[in-house]
Amino acid sequence: MALSISLVHLTKTFTKDRQTTFKAVDDVHLDVMAGELVTLLGPSGCGKTTILRMIAGFERPTKGRVLIGGQDITDMAVNARDIGFIFQNYALFPHMNVFDNVAYGLKVRHTSQTETEKKVAETLDLVGLKGVEKRFPNQLSGGEQQRVALARVFAINPNVLLMDEPLANLDAKLRIYMLAEIRSLQKRLGATCIFVTHDQKEALAIADRIVVLNKGRIEQAGTPFDLYANPASFFVADFIGQANIFRGRIEAVREGELDVSFYGRSLGVRCNPGASFRKGDEVALAIRPDSLALGKTEGSMLAGQVLSRVFVGDKMEYVIEVEPGFLVHLFEPYSRDNQGYPVGSRVGISVDPRDVIPLPV
Amino acid sequence: MPLTLSGQTRANEKKRVDRALYPMILLLWGALGVFVLYPLVRLFHTVFTVDGAVTAANLAKAFSHWYNRMALLNSLTLATAVAAAGTFLGFLFAFSVTRISLPRVMKWFLGIVVVFPFVSPPFTSSIALTLALGPNGMLLNLLNVTDFSIYGFFGTWISETLTYFPVAFLTLAAVLGAIDPDMEDAAMSMGSSRWRTFLTVTLPLSVPGVANAFLLLFGSSLTDFATPLVMAGHRFPVLTTQAYLQITGMYDLKGGSAISFVLLLPALLVYLLQHYWVERRSFVTVTGRGGRHSSARGAGFTAEALILSVVSLVTLFIIFLYSIIFLGSLVKVWGVDNSFTLENYAYVFTVGLKAVKDTVLIAITSTIVGSVVAVSIGYLVSRKELPWRKTLEFVSLLDYILPGTVLGIAYVIAFNTGPIVLTGTMAIIVALCVFRYDATGIRATVASLQQLDPSLEEASLSLGATRLATFFRVTLPLIMPAVSAGMRYLFVVSMTAVSATIFLVSVRWSLMTVRILECVTELLFAEAAAFSVVLVLIVFAAIGAISLLFRIAYPDYSRQLRRP
Numbered sequence: 001m002a003l004s005i006s007l008v009h010l011t012k013t014f015t016k017d018r019q020t021t022f023k024a025v026d027d028v029h030l031d032v033m034a035g036e037l038v039t040l041l042g043p044s045g046c047g048k049t050t051i052l053r054m055i056a057g058f059e060r061p062t063k064g065r066v067l068i069g070g071q072d073i074t075d076m077a078v079n080a081r082d083i084g085f086i087f088q089n090y091a092l093f094p095h096m097n098v099f100d101n102v103a104y105g106l107k108v109r110h111t112s113q114t115e116t117e118k119k120v121a122e123t124l125d126l127v128g129l130k131g132v133e134k135r136f137p138n139q140l141s142g143g144e145q146q147r148v149a150l151a152r153v154f155a156i157n158p159n160v161l162l163m164d165e166p167l168a169n170l171d172a173k174l175r176i177y178m179l180a181e182i183r184s185l186q187k188r189l190g191a192t193c194i195f196v197t198h199d200q201k202e203a204l205a206i207a208d209r210i211v212v213l214n215k216g217r218i219e220q221a222g223t224p225f226d227l228y229a230n231p232a233s234f235f236v237a238d239f240i241g242q243a244n245i246f247r248g249r250i251e252a253v254r255e256g257e258l259d260v261s262f263y264g265r266s267l268g269v270r271c272n273p274g275a276s277f278r279k280g281d282e283v284a285l286a287i288r289p290d291s292l293a294l295g296k297t298e299g300s301m302l303a304g305q306v307l308s309r310v311f312v313g314d315k316m317e318y319v320i321e322v323e324p325g326f327l328v329h330l331f332e333p334y335s336r337d338n339q340g341y342p343v344g345s346r347v348g349i350s351v352d353p354r355d356v357i358p359l360p361v
Numbered sequence: 362m363p364l365t366l367s368g369q370t371r372a373n374e375k376k377r378v379d380r381a382l383y384p385m386i387l388l389l390w391g392a393l394g395v396f397v398l399y400p401l402v403r404l405f406h407t408v409f410t411v412d413g414a415v416t417a418a419n420l421a422k423a424f425s426h427w428y429n430r431m432a433l434l435n436s437l438t439l440a441t442a443v444a445a446a447g448t449f450l451g452f453l454f455a456f457s458v459t460r461i462s463l464p465r466v467m468k469w470f471l472g473i474v475v476v477f478p479f480v481s482p483p484f485t486s487s488i489a490l491t492l493a494l495g496p497n498g499m500l501l502n503l504l505n506v507t508d509f510s511i512y513g514f515f516g517t518w519i520s521e522t523l524t525y526f527p528v529a530f531l532t533l534a535a536v537l538g539a540i541d542p543d544m545e546d547a548a549m550s551m552g553s554s555r556w557r558t559f560l561t562v563t564l565p566l567s568v569p570g571v572a573n574a575f576l577l578l579f580g581s582s583l584t585d586f587a588t589p590l591v592m593a594g595h596r597f598p599v600l601t602t603q604a605y606l607q608i609t610g611m612y613d614l615k616g617g618s619a620i621s622f623v624l625l626l627p628a629l630l631v632y633l634l635q636h637y638w639v640e641r642r643s644f645v646t647v648t649g650r651g652g653r654h655s656s657a658r659g660a661g662f663t664a665e666a667l668i669l670s671v672v673s674l675v676t677l678f679i680i681f682l683y684s685i686i687f688l689g690s691l692v693k694v695w696g697v698d699n700s701f702t703l704e705n706y707a708y709v710f711t712v713g714l715k716a717v718k719d720t721v722l723i724a725i726t727s728t729i730v731g732s733v734v735a736v737s738i739g740y741l742v743s744r745k746e747l748p749w750r751k752t753l754e755f756v757s758l759l760d761y762i763l764p765g766t767v768l769g770i771a772y773v774i775a776f777n778t779g780p781i782v783l784t785g786t787m788a789i790i791v792a793l794c795v796f797r798y799d800a801t802g803i804r805a806t807v808a809s810l811q812q813l814d815p816s817l818e819e820a821s822l823s824l825g826a827t828r829l830a831t832f833f834r835v836t837l838p839l840i841m842p843a844v845s846a847g848m849r850y851l852f853v854v855s856m857t858a859v860s861a862t863i864f865l866v867s868v869r870w871s872l873m874t875v876r877i878l879e880c881v882t883e884l885l886f887a888e889a890a891a892f893s894v895v896l897v898l899i900v901f902a903a904i905g906a907i908s909l910l911f912r913i914a915y916p917d918y919s920r921q922l923r924r925p
Contacts, residue, residue, distance in 0.1 A: 058819050078823055079824075079827055085820065087816045088816075093817060105824035105825050108821075109825055
């Protein structure tokens with residue numbers, strides 16, 4: 001049975017020495033629905049792992065509460081919480097073989113021998129690891145170790161699944177495969193899952209909802225599409241996907257739309273109805289590299305010289321120098337007919353104003 | 362606890378020590394108090410008071426004797442000479458092993474030479490030297506030399522150097538092995554010759570190791586008791602033997618304490634230098650990796666030939682000495698009646714049987730108690746939230762720094778009279794072995810706990826295991842290799858210890874090492890040799906038994922070691 005998770009004003013302060021303290025997690029408030037998969041996304045040091053460790057009980061919050069299924073578990077011992085924790089390095093017991101690793105949680109719960117054997121076999125089958133029971137962790141590949149770690153947690157059927165960068169130690173291809181694998185296993189078991197990662201691609205691919213963290217605070221939370229299309233801040237725009245940031249000034253504010261002056265032109269840009277933009281303010285304009293288009297210089301928004309052109313398979317990545325020091329990143333889909341623009345040629349850049357995201361400076 | 366929306370909780374910023382650990386903490390501090398701190402307090406009290414008044418008169422009185430002043434000077438001279446010679450030899454051996462490609466047989470011989478002094482009783486090299494070069498010595502008879510006496514500075518120096526240079530060898534081999542061969546290759550690629558590379562790269566990089574080896578040997582020689590007792594004779598008194606004779610011969614506890622007290626200062630100085638100077642200056646960290654070899658090995662043909670001939674000679678001489686011990690245990694009277702006999706072994710297992718039994722019992726008890734103490738202290742010390750953590754660690758290692766003679770005398774003073782009387786019991790000898798020699802086990806446990814990934818314990822907890830179950834199922838099995846190494850060490854030193862335990866033996870509890878010493882003083886060299894051989898065999902058997910025990914208790918132990 002899946003349970004909801006609530007973090008209430010969660011704060012964690014680390015004391016480095018007597019004088020300096022460091023607020024790793026700062027007043028984080030979050031509700032995760034039963035059965036939901038939420039990723040905590042952010043750069044290293046943003047507090048995402050600390051939040052996860054507080055939910056698991058490895059760290060005590062300085063302030064705030066942790067609720068699982070409505071029950072306050074802040075003061076509960078780790079082994080009394082009904083959680084499954086997947087570690088970045090898997091933390092497989094090196095002195096036990098695969099069977100004993102997976103059976104560990106069952107043994108400490110005094111499950112009978114026959115039931116343990118049945119459950120371990122079932123779980124290993126579930127993660128696609130039959131026949132390696134007698135092997136030791138150091139005899140397994142990275143992907144297999146990952147599966148053993150998953151099996152060890154699934155064997156105890158936890159209501160809450162906590163994953164700390166579980167794919168960080170796998171190579172790129174295996175990562176994509178395991179991502180889908182984890183997603184389907186989680187849905188099948190119906191556990192509520194919090195998944196910590198610094199990789200935006202992972203987060204976009206797996207999450208029901210992404211929570212972007214910065215310096216211990218929640219920067220923005222929402223569905224992957226929502227965060228990509230409507231980032232609320234410069235930080236989120238740059239962290240999820242890539243973005244060119246331009247500066248402009250607001251000329252007029254209308255309902256759901258702004259007029260922005262930008263390099264001597266006026267752009268009509270849509271904005272969230274609730275956003276607090278005022279006339280005369282400076283504004284940051286985020287434009288994703290794939291929203292920009294190259295063309296003739298006449299009538300284009302900006303013009304510049306192609307500085308570099310890199311073919312990455314499905315597209316061409318351009319860097320255009322508009323003025324010395326003012327570089328624009330731009331992706332063009334690659335096709336057989338369109339050979340693109342050679343390095344050194346002058347090109348014009350244009351954009352559909354609907355793809356411009358205004359952000360407070 | 363009711364939930365408040367402001368999210369305020371009892372702000373437990375600091376982690377607290379688990380309540381379950383309180384009894385263990387109290388018990389350990391109690392034991393350390395009684396067996397480490399209390400004897401030292403009593404020793405200081407004895408040395409620095411006369412009729413209850415604080416004074417340095419005891420020290421002044423002891424060193425008003427020219428003989429004792431000479432002992433001080435001799436001790437320092439001997440220690441310097443042993444440290445210099447031993448470090449030099451150790452460096453040659455270490456260089457041969459790490460930088461010159463040796464044939465297998467040669468490496469095998471070097472291995473034996475290095476292991477034997479560690480597992481044999483402390484008199485072994487002295488007895489062998491006496492049999493070879495003493496009165497009626499085999500070598501002297503061969504060479505027809507008559508006016509030569511091995512006793513005095515020369516014999517003590519040779520004997521101690523041969524006993525302690527393996528320590529320098531192990532230290533320097535680790536340092537030389539850890540120097541990145543890329544640096545030597547870099548020097549060679551810039552056109553430097555082998556010899557020049559050695560002088561300008563290899564040698565400067567190993568200087569901290571050399572300093573460390575020198576200090577270790579200086580300390581070992583300074584506090585060595587067994588060798589000077591056999592080899593030094595009356596013309597060459599040193600502090601350790603003087604302190605012993607003052608107490609056992611003249612029943613002057615205050616005088617003996619005062620003499621031994623002087624040993625403390627240089628011993629502490631050596632320890633401080635090692636920890637605050639050498640450790641900071643270390644260029645290379647010993648990682649245990651290695652196996653990679655530089656193409657710039659060696660030091661040039663001439664230098665290599667010279668080094669190898671010295672190393673071979675010394676190796677042969679040591680093998681010769683140990684063969685003498687073995688052969689000497691199988692003849693009637695060495696040098697006089699060289700006919701084969703097993704009488705000496707019969708002597709060991711009749712007259713000496715009690716000593717053998719007592720020693721083995723004491724060594725086994727010390728090993729068991731010591732491993733429990735080592736794991737407990739190591740476990741506590743590696744918990745960062747423990748108050749007085751550093752102090753606990755320091756006190757637990759304190760007895761290791763102290764010279765054995767000082768410690769033995771402190772135990773005599775503390776447990777002969779006063780509130781705790783333990784004289785003549787097995788407990789006092791076991792306590793001394795445990796608290797003096799557990800340092801290795803404690804350090805190994807702490808190091809191995811620090812290397813243990815904390816996520817392993819967290820994984821166990823998150824899977825529902827209690828702290829206790831986590832300790833026994835995850836933590837303990839993973840630190841077992843370290844504990845096992847500490848146990849083997851503890852067993853060996855409990856079997857071979859003498860400098861401190863000689864003050865504590867009694868009619869009820871006697872030790873093999875003390876019996877060997879008695880045989881030597883009664884000129885029963887063949888019996889002494891037989892005792893030594895038996896002791897070495899017991900030590901080897903025990904090391905094998907302890908290893909086997911862990912194989913059985915933890916069948917996965919060897920697999921775990923193979924983990925990359």
